Amino acid sequence: MGVSRRQFVGTVGAAVAQTCLYQGSAHAAQSAPKHYDLVVVGIGSGGFGAALAGARQGLSVLCLEKAGAIGGNAVRSGVTMWEPGVGGTGFPFQIYKRLKATENAVAVYSFGRHVWWVGWEGFPGGEHVVDPVRRYVDTLRRHRSRDTKVNHAFRKEHWHGVVFEPDCYERVLRAMLAEIGRVTLVTDATFDVVEAGDGRIAGLQLTNGERITAGAYVDGTGGGALCKACGCEMMYGQEARDVFDEPSAPAESNDRINGVTLIFRITPTEEARVEPLPEGVPETCWWGRFPAMSAVQYPNGDYNCNMLPTMTGEDFARMGYPAAYAECERRVRAFWRHVQTGWPEFQRCRIAWIAPALGVRETTRVRGEYVLTEHDLGAGLSGQQHPDVITIADHAVDRHGAGGGGGEMGEPYGVPYRCLIPKDFRNLLIACRGASFSSLAASSCRLSRTMMQLGQAAGTAAALARGASVDLPQVPADRLRAVLREQRVELDWPRSAALDAYLRRE
Numbered sequence: 001m002g003v004s005r006r007q008f009v010g011t012v013g014a015a016v017a018q019t020c021l022y023q024g025s026a027h028a029a030q031s032a033p034k035h036y037d038l039v040v041v042g043i044g045s046g047g048f049g050a051a052l053a054g055a056r057q058g059l060s061v062l063c064l065e066k067a068g069a070i071g072g073n074a075v076r077s078g079v080t081m082w083e084p085g086v087g088g089t090g091f092p093f094q095i096y097k098r099l100k101a102t103e104n105a106v107a108v109y110s111f112g113r114h115v116w117w118v119g120w121e122g123f124p125g126g127e128h129v130v131d132p133v134r135r136y137v138d139t140l141r142r143h144r145s146r147d148t149k150v151n152h153a154f155r156k157e158h159w160h161g162v163v164f165e166p167d168c169y170e171r172v173l174r175a176m177l178a179e180i181g182r183v184t185l186v187t188d189a190t191f192d193v194v195e196a197g198d199g200r201i202a203g204l205q206l207t208n209g210e211r212i213t214a215g216a217y218v219d220g221t222g223g224g225a226l227c228k229a230c231g232c233e234m235m236y237g238q239e240a241r242d243v244f245d246e247p248s249a250p251a252e253s254n255d256r257i258n259g260v261t262l263i264f265r266i267t268p269t270e271e272a273r274v275e276p277l278p279e280g281v282p283e284t285c286w287w288g289r290f291p292a293m294s295a296v297q298y299p300n301g302d303y304n305c306n307m308l309p310t311m312t313g314e315d316f317a318r319m320g321y322p323a324a325y326a327e328c329e330r331r332v333r334a335f336w337r338h339v340q341t342g343w344p345e346f347q348r349c350r351i352a353w354i355a356p357a358l359g360v361r362e363t364t365r366v367r368g369e370y371v372l373t374e375h376d377l378g379a380g381l382s383g384q385q386h387p388d389v390i391t392i393a394d395h396a397v398d399r400h401g402a403g404g405g406g407g408e409m410g411e412p413y414g415v416p417y418r419c420l421i422p423k424d425f426r427n428l429l430i431a432c433r434g435a436s437f438s439s440l441a442a443s444s445c446r447l448s449r450t451m452m453q454l455g456q457a458a459g460t461a462a463a464l465a466r467g468a469s470v471d472l473p474q475v476p477a478d479r480l481r482a483v484l485r486e487q488r489v490e491l492d493w494p495r496s497a498a499l500d501a502y503l504r505r506e
Helices: 045-056 091-099 152-158 166-178 225-229 313-319 321-342 344-348 374-383 448-468 477-486 497-503
Strands: 004-007 034-041 061-065 106-114 125-130 161-164 183-187 191-197 200-206 211-219 264-268 293-297 303-307 349-354 389-393 413-416 428-430
Touching: 034 045, 034 448, 045 061, 045 091, 045 166, 045 211, 045 448, 091 161, 091 166, 091 448, 106 152, 106 293, 125 161, 161 166, 161 293, 166 183, 191 225, 211 225, 211 448, 225 428, 264 321, 303 321, 313 321, 321 344, 321 349, 344 349, 374 413, 389 448, 389 477, 428 448, 448 477
Parallel strands: 034 061, 034 211, 061 183, 125 293, 211 428
Antiparallel strands: 004 191, 106 125, 106 161, 191 200, 200 211, 264 303, 264 349, 293 303, 389 413
16 A cells, blocks of 8 residues: 655644553654554544544544643633534433533523513623523424424523533543543644555654554544545635535635634622723724624523624634634623623623633535535435434524524434545544535534534444444444444434433433
């Protein structure tokens, strides 16, 4: 097999390996490569799902995470909530039940105030408050019925989500991986060189000096960094209407992507005052106009505050990450001043934390064996003809300032396994927001629980492929779906009575 050595071109900081099961040696590069059944790069929602699924089914798994914490956007970016939606019945439910064992670690939320029904004078956006009456099963639907209109009453009755403490969440993820005994977790490190050719990855050189090989690889990096380094075909920006024949796509392709967010946390205080602005930050909105704020209440009474969005995707891409983060932090400070002066109740709150990472909704995506498009979203499960659906979703097309699309789903739609298979690759899968979706489809199919279910399918497929001695694209769809159902992954709508009963046993 001809093997080419591809250098990863993404920015990688100085890395020192921190491991759960071993410490990297300074002489690792000279020793024989370590071999694993499965290597997962990027331990966000999708990567975690892949690693846990593979390990639970007997695979030896190496997890690589370039940050110091695992959990991705849900931890470092402060996206500490799961929005309402079908399909979060596998690993997410298990995480939720573990979080419940810790006081104030997790709660279900419902709508509080919202500009839709109280006006701008009542609240600067949308409020979600802890609702002790609601249960996890109440968070597992967003879509309307085909003949139902999504109005304020529908939102209040049916739209509930999960909010959790990021540190507690990260500890639960680590514990779930560690308790199996077959997972090696390496943080503050990633890959540096990819050895790939003839549709396979032959090995990786890591930033800690080690060289490793594996039977299968999963890219959970968000933007498909591993796939990109392998030379996979990538997609970026909004595709023209004629590319996938999507009615809501623009006439011409462009580089517009979903906006980014810098989330901050506020905590109640006794003293009422307006926090001073840092030097050089004006009170006016120099980038256009102040956006709305999504404020989600934590179990301890703090609020997670999300400007929708903080920056357009185009500005984010143009500025580059460090400059974009610095600019977003300036915007957060100006926005918070706007909130405190416009809604005096917030003068009894202080910023307690600003996320150390931006919440990035969209970058590059991989062209896979199948591309999920607006047609799949509109057809729903009843109209799709895919034999290999491995998760379902029902979030609206939501582009956060990028334009195009819109409207709620009339029923859930399915995501095929082929969306996880990069074209012409045999031992590589992708399980993250960078999977094979059109830009429109990605704006719906990008939420954390959906990504975790993609990962659960990817790790399960890797185990089935190893057991049957076949390449990843040859994993039988019916067998994969059967095993996922055994793991209580939701693949059908309406939900079965057995699965519903299981979900009600919190």
